[in-house]
Amino acid sequence: MADVHDKVTRSRNMSAIRASDTRPELIIRKALWQAGLRYRLHVKALPGRPDLVFPRYRAVVMVNGCFWHHHDCYLFKWPASREAFWREKITKNELNDARVLAVLREMGWRVAYVWECALKGRNKLPLPEVTETLGGWIRSDQDTLEIRGIKKA
Template sequence: MTDVYDAATRSRTMAAVKGRDTSPELRLRRAMHSKGLRHRVDVRALPGRPDLVYPRFRAAVFVHGCFWHRHPGCPRATTPATRTDYWLPKFERTRERDARALAELKALGWRAAVIWECALTPRQTPATAETLAAWLATESPALELP
């Protein structure tokens, strides 16, 4: 099946996909800020460029989109029916990059949390923020929600 859009329209559409300040990320940032926890955003000096960084706790937080980062078992992590020869390697590279970033952060002595997009719906965000805040206060090396 061919694409329903011409190349220019498809390019414009894909260019509009955000890498930062996504709705789930903004929801989490607001919730954490309301708990009195201050963070840095998009710290490029750290591996993987975490979405939120808590230097005081030496913790980095990644907000992963279920589709792009392939959340296991999530209905949002669908695979496009067309051009699977393009999409499957792309998804695999993303997963490898994520694993490499987490390993590099750990080697640098940072703790890392991965929060999936599906855990940041408007209804679930307060509970997710509460769990994240509790994790920050511990010494636990990693957290993944849900």
């Protein structure tokens, strides 16, 4: 009986995880809107349903959680329990991210990644710096961009 209860509890906990409208995504959306950049949200016609789409600039922005996308920062730690489950899940996420990036690039889209560690925690960047960097990239013709938290030595 405990197994059934554990599965129900886990599924409830996993269902509480948001795929869109996360706090880091909302921070970026608000900052870019205030900077005068207009976008579309989660366009279903594009692979990976990018968080922000700037059709005018052929640019998309993905705001990634460091845990879910296996970022190499202090916010990512492998869970101690159910190790096989988490390794499989996160590895699938990484493979999907690589596939989505390749397809978007083939379609002629430019792709930026903003990592959660750039927006929260001890290594976060000042929001005006993130906004300025991202806004400059959107208006440029540079192919890709990655914004991550400050790497401490």
